[in-house]
Amino acid sequence: MSAADRYFAELQERFAGLAERQKPAIREAGELGTRALLERRPLHIHDTGHLVNHELIARTGGLAAFTALTFGATVERENEWIAETRGAAGSAEDSARALVDWLFLQGTVVEGDVLFLSSVSGTNVLVVELARQARRRGVSVIALTGAEFSAGLAAQHSSGTRLFENADVVLDEEVPRGDAFLTVAGLESAVVPWSGISAAALMWAVTAQIVEGCVRAGLPPTVYTSVNLPGGPEAYARTRADYRELGR
Numbered sequence: 001m002s003a004a005d006r007y008f009a010e011l012q013e014r015f016a017g018l019a020e021r022q023k024p025a026i027r028e029a030g031e032l033g034t035r036a037l038l039e040r041r042p043l044h045i046h047d048t049g050h051l052v053n054h055e056l057i058a059r060t061g062g063l064a065a066f067t068a069l070t071f072g073a074t075v076e077r078e079n080e081w082i083a084e085t086r087g088a089a090g091s092a093e094d095s096a097r098a099l100v101d102w103l104f105l106q107g108t109v110v111e112g113d114v115l116f117l118s119s120v121s122g123t124n125v126l127v128v129e130l131a132r133q134a135r136r137r138g139v140s141v142i143a144l145t146g147a148e149f150s151a152g153l154a155a156q157h158s159s160g161t162r163l164f165e166n167a168d169v170v171l172d173e174e175v176p177r178g179d180a181f182l183t184v185a186g187l188e189s190a191v192v193p194w195s196g197i198s199a200a201a202l203m204w205a206v207t208a209q210i211v212e213g214c215v216r217a218g219l220p221p222t223v224y225t226s227v228n229l230p231g232g233p234e235a236y237a238r239t240r241a242d243y244r245e246l247g248r
Helices: 003-021 023-038 052-056 080-085 092-105 125-136 147-151 195-216 232-246
Strands: 043-047 066-068 114-118 140-145 169-172 180-182 191-193
Touching (some): 003 023, 003 195, 023 140, 023 195, 169 195
Parallel strands (some): 043 066, 043 114, 140 169
């Protein structure tokens, strides 16, 4: 069997296990998302950089309510003397805390909203600080992370916690240690990461639950159709207009 054949065979096995074991978390996340849409609230997604932000946003068959939450701040230190003698005034965690404080001051994410946070390792100081502050402010946090893998990594946040320990719902990507899972004869390192495709699958499963929940409540959500079909660009514009009016 070729490596490609083994890849697809293992995908099927892994997906079957993921679907069964993550069913309760998918249901909980779907209920939170449904409640948010029925209350005309956005569904925020903050991804540390792999796939989720790109896969879910403005996507055919996806929800118009999914919104990428991106933010950041940089300070240019072009003066060589300053860069050498002063450096950063505080720690990385101080900076993360200040940045998250600033984020919430913008009013983009407010009490009652739902925030999906995606981080495979779940140890990043910023994502942990964001999760902790969000929950303190009444925001429901849904984590996409490799819980078992993360538990074996050193926490970087001073709280000693990781993302999965600071969420209302944990969608566990069931990431193997090191993420890559396929072996190839003659190569010591495993190849092909599992986290991206598992995170996308979990999010689309949650999306299906949200859509079903809204339809059952008699308030169907706004869903994108393909921009590549005849009349696609016009349909996309109507979808955006519908969402602005309905808020779901």
